[in-house]
Amino acid sequence: MREELRSDLLEVGRLLVSMAEAARTAMSRATSGLLTADREACETVIARDAEINDLRNQVEERVYDTLARQSPVAVDLRLLVTGLQIAIDLERMGDLAEHVAKTALRRHPSPAVPAELRPVFIRMAEVADRIAGKINLVLTTQNLQLAAQLEGDDDAMDDLERELFRILLGKDWPYGAETAIDGALLGRFYERYADHAVNAGQQVVYLVTGESTPS
Amino acid sequence: MREELRSDLLEVGRLLVSMAEAARTAMSRATSGLLTADREACETVIARDAEINDLRNQVEERVYDTLARQSPVAVDLRLLVTGLQIAIDLERMGDLAEHVAKTALRRHPSPAVPAELRPVFIRMAEVADRIAGKINLVLTTQNLQLAAQLEGDDDAMDDLERELFRILLGKDWPYGAETAIDGALLGRFYERYADHAVNAGQQVVYLVTGESTPS
Numbered sequence: 337m338r339e340e341l342r343s344d345l346l347e348v349g350r351l352l353v354s355m356a357e358a359a360r361t362a363m364s365r366a367t368s369g370l371l372t373a374d375r376e377a378c379e380t381v382i383a384r385d386a387e388i389n390d391l392r393n394q395v396e397e398r399v400y401d402t403l404a405r406q407s408p409v410a411v412d413l414r415l416l417v418t419g420l421q422i423a424i425d426l427e428r429m430g431d432l433a434e435h436v437a438k439t440a441l442r443r444h445p446s447p448a449v450p451a452e453l454r455p456v457f458i459r460m461a462e463v464a465d466r467i468a469g470k471i472n473l474v475l476t477t478q479n480l481q482l483a484a485q486l487e488g489d490d491d492a493m494d495d496l497e498r499e500l501f502r503i504l505l506g507k508d509w510p511y512g513a514e515t516a517i518d519g520a521l522l523g524r525f526y527e528r529y530a531d532h533a534v535n536a537g538q539q540v541v542y543l544v545t546g547e548s549t550p551s
Numbered sequence: 552m553r554e555e556l557r558s559d560l561l562e563v564g565r566l567l568v569s570m571a572e573a574a575r576t577a578m579s580r581a582t583s584g585l586l587t588a589d590r591e592a593c594e595t596v597i598a599r600d601a602e603i604n605d606l607r608n609q610v611e612e613r614v615y616d617t618l619a620r621q622s623p624v625a626v627d628l629r630l631l632v633t634g635l636q637i638a639i640d641l642e643r644m645g646d647l648a649e650h651v652a653k654t655a656l657r658r659h660p661s662p663a664v665p666a667e668l669r670p671v672f673i674r675m676a677e678v679a680d681r682i683a684g685k686i687n688l689v690l691t692t693q694n695l696q697l698a699a700q701l702e703g704d705d706d707a708m709d710d711l712e713r714e715l716f717r718i719l720l721g722k723d724w725p726y727g728a729e730t731a732i733d734g735a736l737l738g739r740f741y742e743r744y745a746d747h748a749v750n751a752g753q754q755v756v757y758l759v760t761g762e763s764t765p766s
Contacts, residue, residue: 400629407622414615417632424639505729513731514720520732521739 341412344402348395348419349543353475355391355426356536360468362388362433363529367461370440370522371454373447381437388430395423418539425536429468432529439522448518450511456500460526463493467533474540483541486534493530497523556627559617563610563634564758568690570606570641571751575683577603577648578744582676585655585737586669588662596652603645610638633754640751644683647744654737663733665726671715675741678708682748689755698756701749708745712738 362381369377399416402408408416440448449457467489470482500523503509504516577596584592614631617623623631655663664672682704685697715738718724719731 400632403628403632404624407624409619409622413618417615417618417635420632421635421639424636501732504732509728511728513724513726513728516728517716517719517731517735520736524736524739 338406341402341406341408344398344406345412345415345419348398348402348416349475351391351395351398352419352422352426352540352543353472355388355395355423355430356468356471356475358384358388358391359426359429359433359533360465360472362430363436363461363464363468366433366436366440367457367464369437370448371457371461373440373444375441375444378437378441378444382434382441385430385434388427392423392427395419415543418543422536422539422543425532425539426471428532429529429536432525432532435525436522439518439525443518448515449522450515450519452503452510453500453519456496456503457522457526460493460496460500460523463489463496464526464529464533467493467530467537471533471537471540474537474544478544480541480545483537486537490530490534493527497527553621556617556621556623559613559621560627560630560634563613563617563631564690566606566610566613567634567637567641567755567758568687570603570610570638570645571683571686571690573599573603573606574641574644574648574748575680575687577645578651578676578679578683581648581651581655582672582679584652585663586672586676588655588659590656590659593652593656593659597649597656600645600649603642607638607642610634630758633758637751637754637758640747640754641686643747644744644751647740647747650740651737654733654740658733663730664737665730665734667718667725668715668734671711671718672737672741675708675711675715675738678704678711679741679744679748682708682745682752686748686752686755689752689759693759695756695760698752701752705745705749708742712742 362384365377366381368374369381399420402416403413406412442448467486470486470489473479474483500519504519509516577599580592581596583589584596614635617631618628621627657663682701685701685704688694689698715734719734724731
């Protein structure tokens, strides 16, 4: 690979690391805002989503600029376009964190999540954070064993979503429709966040190895 | 533009037209399955989602193949990568139609949507269908006036989602949490479908004109 192209690819990788960090922080902060009805944390997530969007634009510009200047072929080409697709997933993760923060704010100062649902959301947030963290680790360390765990992490999130619905739909659900709806939508935000994170992680494997993970 | 490259771009365009048609049919069929508790319609949507995914793979292969063979630059390059991004949105629209079909099936033979919500879902489905139809019309006729209406269509969907929530959260909501949750999630599927359709439509404008719509 030519030196200049390698340096362009590294820069795309650096931008993706910043995006992945920002998307991870956003969800972690949104969760904390959600579980402690912390208005400031929620507002920070919303305000800083623009930074993630801006990073995505930077990735796009850098990719197009590289494509135009270097005319890369074959694997290099796929790598660059893969960078673009990862940026789309990471941006969407930021949006989903913002949805969590907005849901929490809509109920503020009441908690959007009643006591019965706290344990499952705490675990959903842990799984989301673990997957998001792996994207960065794979990007920076090229540790593919971590990437191989992504499917299992995704299954864990799906199990948690099923558990959430068992509680929401249980005969003894003591709250009304509004709290049930918030719970279901929040569950979906975490689940979609994890889906995008797994997708990004698998594409990162391609980015660092040039090989797709079997799926 | 070289003749061969032009023919590759046209082929990508044809695949996108097929995808857009399939994504539109999927949601229209899912809506009909939802509103009439028609099991067969729902099962057809689920079975045929694989065709949309397969079309997306064909777009990807054709784009990468063209990039590799033709080494396009500047605008041509952006056009090809834009084709890839449109395919991602269209595939996701197919997934969302599948979610609607699965929600309907889960309640079958009961209707997932109670009488109070039918009018709003009928209108959501109309807006979704209108937006999806415009993607194809812009692709095939390059009529940019249609594309200019997309933002307004999206606003109409957002208004409908707000109306849906007003009903779900009204004091006199006569159903339990499960029906409220289904209603909220279904509303979200239509709203996300419209978002992806608008996004695809705006990128289609770029595809056919080489110019971005102001957003």
